Amino acid sequence: MTNEQVTDRRAARHQATKERILDAAWALAREQGLAGISLRDLAARVDLRQPSLYSYFASKHDLYDAMFAQGYEQLLASVESLELVGDPYEQIRAMARVFTDLCVADMARAQLLFQRTLPGFEPSPESYALASRFLDEAKRRLDAAGFTRDEDLDLYTAVMGGLVNQQMANEPGGSRWVDLVDEALDMYLEHTMKKGGPTP
Amino acid sequence: MTNEQVTDRRAARHQATKERILDAAWALAREQGLAGISLRDLAARVDLRQPSLYSYFASKHDLYDAMFAQGYEQLLASVESLELVGDPYEQIRAMARVFTDLCVADMARAQLLFQRTLPGFEPSPESYALASRFLDEAKRRLDAAGFTRDEDLDLYTAVMGGLVNQQMANEPGGSRWVDLVDEALDMYLEHTMKKGGPTP
């Protein structure tokens, strides 16, 4: 049992605490809002004092950045798990449904990932790369349906993001807007099929 | 020239200062972001000290509330000035273009009116009534085209808000998404005409 792991127990312990802090941060964000996270409150949740958090995150923005990366990793995992076979239109629909479901399931996460709401926060290049990968996944699926114009992707993100945005701004916790996702997809697909020419 | 105004010079002076503060607040919001407004900076802009602002606004949220009301008054003025005669579809298009134009013309305003971005801020009932009037104006124009379902309005606001939102979040200062407003209107009108039955 001893030296079960030859390598650093220190690093493992460090990483574990970091994840405990992140979990507590998400919980606080869901309770009090993203901007409502206070480092003193957060530290108390993991039985630390506020200065100790700086052993794990260089700043509050650095904490937000780690949450940003976690959020996109979760979305990427869900979208990448979708099969890439069969009707391309149905794949676009499935992706949209997964997207809206994940957004309403954790609005704090959606707010962090898709709105520029935290004053002065910008994701690091490494975290932004995850966001780009997420967009690439969307583009790949639109391409498969022959929707290859830049405008096709932009309109898609605008419609889906618009539904989620209205939902969060006007009826948080409800589903009045996100329930329109299928109708919105009817609208988008029909329009874009015409624009993009016949089905490949 | 004396007693040119029989009524309160006090109230007039008070209102004038209030508007000077609001103008400075908008300027600061455009420069540093909505949440970046510091009451000490704001006071300095109008040659006051920070506590003096509380003679005009009960709190920072009260200031935001006044800005919220001003913003909707400006949007309402623009939309209500649109003629209510002629092709109802063209009126819907005109309203959407005015909306996106005003949003990109002052993104701080759009952020305040259409995103829940300030931690803890909620408009007062009086200010929210202006927002409702704005939505009523939209509903009236959709009704005129036979788009009377609740979903018709919700989808319309989602699409237009989605374009603006993507624009602000991903390319502030640009026009990549709002330039799609005409194509988005093609998409929306064609879809909703089918859904809503034949033109009245």
Place this chain on the structure above:
DNA sequence: GCGTAAAACCGATCAGCGATCGGAAATCGA
């Protein structure tokens, strides 16, 4: 025009925030 009540203004101060410093305490490889 003048007296006076009301309004406006501000220095000082409060509690809260994120961030920083330096030293004590705990950890763990050797």
Place this chain on the structure above:
DNA sequence: TCGATTTCCGATCGCTGATCGGTTTTACGC
């Protein structure tokens, strides 16, 4: 068990919005 490294935290800094009390300014009613 030793010793370097990491972790932890009390104290403190500068900033924020808000509040208090007292001074100064304003302009209404006489």
